[in-house]
Amino acid sequence: MAYANTTLITALRTTAARLRNGAHYAWGNHGACNCGNLLQAVTPLTRGEILRYAHTGTGEWTELAEEYCDATNAPVSLLIHRLENIGLTPTDIHNIKYLEDRKVLKALPGGFRWLKKNMREDVILYFETFADLLEEKLLSRVPIAVEELLEVEVSSEA
Template structure:
């Protein structure tokens, strides 16, 4: 499971909002598919820029993530490294593209069901459910006592 953190949670919610607001969606397009929308949020690259970088690799995001090598500096590896930097593993990237993480599916509103990878509404609910699950995992790790300390005010 992905590493719960505010950046990933925000990226998933931002991607869901983009889709809800009518952003172009095409599962077969590297720049406007599931991972493409998350990348748009975290990199601020356009769909076209993501497609240009992704074409330096071979296959879908799931194949690119599995073949990723952190030593090379081909542009597609920069995109995969951004997904990993926000807390996703290659398995998470695969699940994100295919909407298959069982922990996310078990938490869907209304209960478990299989979702379709190329249906905008399914992607939105998956992203939002994934973000909520990560938030639930993150909250117990936050030490609120650190936030309650008075901040020294310069004299």
């Protein structure tokens, strides 16, 4: 699963909010699909620019991520590089495209179920659940001593 970090969590939540607020969505369009909308949230690129850059490669986001070559410096590699820089792996990119990471699906409110890859509401739910999982993972790495918590409560009551 992706590297849990605040940039990725924020990007997922921002993308979900943009979609909820009516951002253009079209699963079959590299610039307006699941990954395209995520890229719009983490770059200054428009959906048209993302589409043009994605078309310098061959295939869907899954194939683009698997064939990504850091040395080519082609525009599509810039897009994949940006997704990887925020903590995603090629597997994560594939799972975002098809909404199929089982850890995310198991964590859905109401339990495991398959989502439709091209349904806006399902994409929003997937991004929000993915962000929640990453946030839990990130918070679990933060060491908090019980004594510190008790000290804060005692001093705030004084």
